[in-house]
Amino acid sequence: MPGLERFRNFSIVAHVDHGKSTLADRILELTGAVDPRDMRAQYLDSMDLERERGITIKAQNVRLHWDDHILHLIDTPGHVDFGYEVSRSLAACEGALLLVDASQGIEAQTLANCYLALEHDLTIVAALNKIDLPAAEPDRVAGEIEHVLGIPASEILQISAKTGEGVPALLDMLVAKIPPPQGDADAPLQALIFDSIYDAYRGVVSSVRVFNGTLTNGARLRYVQAKATHDAEEVGVRHPVPTPVAALGPGEVGYLIAGIKDVGQARVGETVTTAAHPAAELPGYRDPKPMVFCGLYPVDGDEYANLREALERLRLNDSSFTYEPETSGALGFGFRCGFLGLLHMEIVRERLEREYDLSLVATAPNVEYQIQLVDGRVEIVDNPSAMPTPNEIASIEEPYVNVTVLTPSEYIGPIMELCQQRRGEMTRMEYLSEERVELVYVLPLAEIVMDFFDQLKSRTKGYASLDYEPIGYRPSNLSKVDVLLNNVPVDAFSTIVHRDRAYEYGKRMTEKLRELIPRQLFDVPIQAAVGGRIIARETVKAKRKDVIAKCYGGDITRKRKLLERQKEGKKRMKQIGRVEVPQEAFVAALRLDD
């Protein structure tokens, strides 16, 4: 086993599109890890979804050889939803490479992750990427980084991951500046799981970093959080081709397969030790906590069983989302699901549709509310239709987040306007340079969950970036808005909004539904109500005519087929009271974002 002083463990901290995957590709090439013939773009992003979206969801790791040193590159998830996963990846490292686009400048989330790296006492090596582009402003961006992170501009490298310029010097710098890991090979085993994926053939494959002791193939292991014991079936390193090894010593990064069938049993942050000589748990473990919730329903009710199976299987792969069955009068049988954030929700939904060939309807996302009842009890509600009636409620609290926005200074006005509309309170504003500003707001998470990110992007031509972190619950003046169809509440459209915005929501939803609900045999009122009070109303006028004018000798067969279709169509209608609504109408009403 090589000596500890030859190892360097580092993560790349970068914003989406700042070139992290391209740099990883160049490093793989330069270090000879991947034969140029086998090279493909974004080599480490293994999911199709990751390649398409240009984001990393799963943490990957790879062992590289550079100038007599062994480098472990740990690729971290690139989205605010996965902040906890990022923190565990960083915990597995001694250094972080801060990669910033030389024309864009540092983005909010990159900054947040950098602070996180500093909290873990990581050594930061900074580099400006894309210096080959005409729009690159390396001096300005280096100045910003110096201002916010205190890294001297003179020490910031300039590279082009695309052309490879400056990448060898960067690798040299990583070796020179990042300290080697420390650890005691003879101490009881302490290994950190910083990612787990589910492989259909091998079961759970965990990425691990050994801190102390030795992780030996065949050893009887103790998973501290899961309180379970498993045998190490295979221990190995990724070159990036997985290669079994006899053992991983202190400071080493690799993978572990232990016959586990469910990633929930090998969660990110888990400590692995030996059953014979258990060591203390490593700090920083947290149960995944869903922040955003929505109902997921199959468009075709017959797909319910398939959806349940898909959720079960996806959860083997991703233990951070939750689901439980729920029934909706409008949408039928489905599941209430909890996610780490909006992107996580989108990813799960997209994977369900794509990998399990399902067509799904999602209800509007919402957060979890703490409701203080008049009788003194507290209820946690993650589904608007489960909200107690107004007279039972003493007060409602909702989750708040600290939002950091980094933006070119010209967009300060529009961003402040947006944040104010969304009940935001500014806590700080700081110029990073003449052109770039950091704005910090306290906002209800529910406001972010709506379409805050899209709004922010459109108001700043895509230049502003966003990061947020939960800061706990605060009381809010909220009300539940119900939507009633012919006086019957439609659960799928109930929502919880700030009292000032109840009317706006009610009006928008009733207008939408008036367009989407087919005319019935009678007038159908569509109402929005808060408590018992109607705040908006539309009417779908009764249908007056549908009859086919002609039915003679040559029309009979065609006419009968038409009626058969109409009759079959009726079977697919959802019955809300006496109103027949095609499922597509609900789907369309939930999909429209405007």
Place this chain on the structure above:
Amino acid sequence: MGAAQFGVYVHIPFCASRCDYCDFATWTDRAHVIDDYVAACITDLRRRQRDLPVATSVFFGGGTPSLLDAAQLTAILDAIPRAPHGEVTVECNPDSVDLDKLQAYRDAGVNRVSFGVQSMRLHVLAALGRTHDPDNVARAVDAARAAGIDRVNVDLIYGTPGETVDDWAATLDAALALGPEHVSAYALTVEPGTPLGKAVAAGTRAAPDDDDQATKYELADDRLTAAGLPWYEISNWARPGEECRHNLLYWQGGDYAAIGCAAHGHTSSPKGASRRFWNVRTPERYVAAMAQGSSTEAGCEALDGREREAERVMLALRTARGIKLPVARADPSRVASCLDDLADLGLVTRNDDRVVLTRRGRLLGNEVAARLLAAIEQPTTAIGTR
């Protein structure tokens, strides 16, 4: 009405020009085929003569049957074995008839003519792509009377975009002023593939509005009823006793023969099943089938007893006689509960053992039929055990 009703439908697939809304099997450029076509119809009838029951009604439809020479049409008619006092209808374009032609029809046994009038307003006719002059309609009706044809129908269309309610009222009044025994009034229907259908799909012309058509239907029903022509089918009104017997045959599930291209026929079998079939679509292929002695049939559909019962309900529901209870092969309690709902909605009325659409029900006839069919279709354990 006699016990053994049998109809013969003869399709004449030729027109002088094509109307924008028409999706019938008809051609404007086949004058050279007409002689062969007439001969083929006669051959078809002669070959079948031994199998054909005696016709209690004959209907020449199109296309424009009156486009044929009188001698051609009457030659076909002569080849059809007919019951004494049977009904013989010819659809006529007001532009292509005169006294001589109508007299020749009368002499050959034609006793009913149906004029395609559609509208008495010029701008509405233009919007429909029709060429005739409304003044010709009065001349044509007078000629029919003079020829001794005492049963006259006028076909009308309502709800053409651009037609006001006043336009429609004027059309109804002018049509009634002709003293017809029978009026058919149809909501303009946009059929895909027609010039109108394409224009609506392209957004260059407005689609008819259901509410406008409903208003005009009610207006028609008011005026026609007041003039002594009550409704007897959703789109048909007649003086009592002047109902079209041939069309009633369709709505009563009767049998009829198909002569000519694109014509449909129906033959019931003794055990309650039946068969619907239709001929090749073009006149050339019909002529060729006759020349080769091959079948003229292009397609067919066999209906079992249940399907036929569902069809019977669907058709009878369109008529003023309505459907008779109980509905065979259906769960009576389900049917009753469905009918109660429909009655509550003001769509049907029940008189003793019959169920009839209300006026609102007529306008929503598809909805009523679909609900009723769903109620009838529900399988019940009683089937086969009673």
